[in-house]
Amino acid sequence: MNWQDEIKNSITSIDALTNRGFSARSVENPRAMRITPHILSIMDKDVENCPIGRQFVPCMEEGIVNKKELTDPVCEAPCIKDEVLVHAYDDRGLIICSLECPTYCRYCFRKRMVGDNQAWFARHQYLTALAYLKNTPQIHEIILSGGDPLMRSDDWLDWLLSEIEKIESVRVIRIHTRVLSTLPSRITGEICNIFNRHSKLKYLNTQINHPKEITKESIHAIGMLRRAGISIGNHAVLLKGVNDNIKTLKALCLGLYHAGVIPYYLFHADYTPGISHFRTTIKDGMALHHKLQGWISGLAVPVYAFDTPRLRKVWMNPSYVKEMGKGRYKLTNFRGETMIYDENDLIL
Ligand code: SF4
Numbered sequence: 001m002n003w004q005d006e007i008k009n010s011i012t013s014i015d016a017l018t019n020r021g022f023s024a025r026s027v028e029n030p031r032a033m034r035i036t037p038h039i040l041s042i043m044d045k046d047v048e049n050c051p052i053g054r055q056f057v058p059c060m061e062e063g064i065v066n067k068k069e070l071t072d073p074v075c076e077a078p079c080i081k082d083e084v085l086v087h088a089y090d091d092r093g094l095i096i097c098s099l100e101c102p103t104y105c106r107y108c109f110r111k112r113m114v115g116d117n118q119a120w121f122a123r124h125q126y127l128t129a130l131a132y133l134k135n136t137p138q139i140h141e142i143i144l145s146g147g148d149p150l151m152r153s154d155d156w157l158d159w160l161l162s163e164i165e166k167i168e169s170v171r172v173i174r175i176h177t178r179v180l181s182t183l184p185s186r187i188t189g190e191i192c193n194i195f196n197r198h199s200k201l202k203y204l205n206t207q208i209n210h211p212k213e214i215t216k217e218s219i220h221a222i223g224m225l226r227r228a229g230i231s232i233g234n235h236a237v238l239l240k241g242v243n244d245n246i247k248t249l250k251a252l253c254l255g256l257y258h259a260g261v262i263p264y265y266l267f268h269a270d271y272t273p274g275i276s277h278f279r280t281t282i283k284d285g286m287a288l289h290h291k292l293q294g295w296i297s298g299l300a301v302p303v304y305a306f307d308t309p310r311l312r313k314v315w316m317n318p319s320y321v322k323e324m325g326k327g328r329y330k331l332t333n334f335r336g337e338t339m340i341y342d343e344n345d346l347i348l
Contacts, residue, residue: 001037001185002185003102003179003183003185003188005103006036006037006038006183006185007034007036007102009037010036010102010103011034011035011040012033012034012035013028013033014026014030014033014057014108015059016277017047017057019215020040021044021045022045022047022053022057023045023046023047023048024040024047024048024053024057024058024128025048025059025060027058027059027060027062027063028063029105029273030058031058031062031111031115032114032115033056033057033058033104034057034102034103034104034106034115035057036102036103036182036183038182038183038184038185038215038217039052039103039176039181039182041054042212042213042215043056043152043241045172048169051209051210051212051241051242051243051248052196052212054074054106054161054239054241054242055105055106055120055132055210055239055242056090056103056104056105056106057208058106059106059277061231061274061276061277061348062106062274062275063274064249064274064276064277064348065273065274066136066273066276066345066346067345068178068271068342068345068346069271069272069273069276069346070136070271070272070273071112071273072112072309073099073271073272073273073307073309074088074109074207074270074271074307074308074309074312075110075310076088078084078181081128081129081132082125082128082132082337083096083121083125083130084096084097084121084125084126084128085128085129085132085133086131086145087132087136087139087280088312089312090138091138091139091140091141092139092141092142092143093129093132093133093136093139093141093142093143093323094142094144094145094309095111095126095129095142095143095144095145095147095160096121096146096147097144097145097146097147097149097151097152097157097160098120098146098148098149098151098152099113099114099119099120099121099146099147099153100114100115100146100148101114101115101146101147101148101151101182102151102182102183103176103180103182103183104113105207106274106275106278107112107237107239107269107275107278107313107329108272108303109270109272109307110146111272112307114146114147117275120201126160126163127320130163130164130167131254133164133169133170133198134166134167135170136169136209137171138169139153139170140169140170140171140172140280141171141172141173141174142164142168142170142172142173142174143173143174143175143176144157144160144173144174144175144176145173145176146176148177148179149175149176149177150175150177150179150183150186150191154188154190154191154194157194158194158197158267159331161173161194161198161200162198162199163273164200165198165200166197170200171200172200172203173178173198173200173202173203174201174202174204174205175201175204175205176204176205176235177204177205177206178206178207179206179221180206180208180218180221180222180232181207181208181209181213181218182344184207184215184217184218184220184221185217185221186221187221187225189224192225192227192228193228195225195228195229195230196228196229198338202229202230202231202274203230203231203232204230204231204232204233205232205233205234205235205264206232206235206261206315207234207236207237208232208234208236208252208256208261209237209239209241209242209243209252210242210243210248210250210256211251212250214252214255214259216257218259219259221288222259222260222261223260226260231262232260232261232262233261233262233263233264233265233303234261234262234263234264234265235264235265235267236252236263236265236266236267236290236302237266237267237269237278238266238267238269238280238285238304239269239278239280240269240270240277240278240279240280241277242278242280244280244284244285244288245288246288246292249266249288250295250296252294253300253301253302254296254300256296256300257296257299257300262299262300263300263301263302264302264303264306265302265303265305266285266289266302266303266304266305267305267306267307268280268282268285268304268305268316270303270306270307270308270347271291271308271309271313276346276347276348277348279347280341280345280348281327281347282306282316282321282323282329282341283323284318285304285316286304286317286321289301289302289304289316289317303315304316304317306331308331308339308341309331310336310337310339311331311333311335311337311338311339313332313333313334314331314332314333319332320332320333321331326344327342327343327344327347328340328342328343328344329341329342329343
């Protein structure tokens, strides 16, 4: 099946899922749901206990929203220019290419905008973003993100990459996509040829959270991208009931490393509303991370980090995290700014 047909044949409701013999509970007004045939093929019929199903199938706990949770959990809205460009870090810019994804993660940090609104942004908004980049030479790196940028057509991606490459001050382009896990058929010879033609496109970061997601189709897609000259990293999210045990985390990091993907980040679940059933404690996260160091190749050990609302990314190691007792922590970022994180407000 080609990737467009996979999207057309995806599961978009609990009823459609249960009709296929999966044991999911119905949920009132869930936010957008879509599961590709590829993801369905690696899900267990018992959805609740399946580490893949748990990531993508709506559940009742999503309705439990704590008052400290935030619809914009990393506070990027103030940094958005003309809807499509996020300028949150001095030397990097992020372009929102799409509001769609092949499969919707239940814990998505951009769920305020991703999934429920299927409209594309207009070309003139991208032209404004490109003009901003031309006038802001301290930005040397552009990240294409979304939603999933690979939901865009080959021609559109070719156009945007060409326009970005014309900007002299931009040295590196990076793509963030989850298709290596959710829709590996999207990595075609044609898209690899396009990527190969754009010399500033050097990196692609994906999101794979469980070793079961490293399928033979994913490994094939990874090989194609690597042969097209793209280096691949992974942004995993530490998720309760999915990968919060050392056996799974080790298998994930080694599986990625063996496939040619650097396990770059392991993110602590953020302030997104309705995801307290996915959050681990910081103490457990740090203990798990500690158990990876030395036991597997250093290149296979991710940085454990927390994308916070005010401080942006905080690296979760004793230099930046001070435990204050009773689930309270003092977090410090790269600028030396601090905040108190109280997990009693955010964990079920
Ligand atoms: S792939 Fe990323 S943007 Fe898409 S639903 Fe998952 S977390 Fe959100």
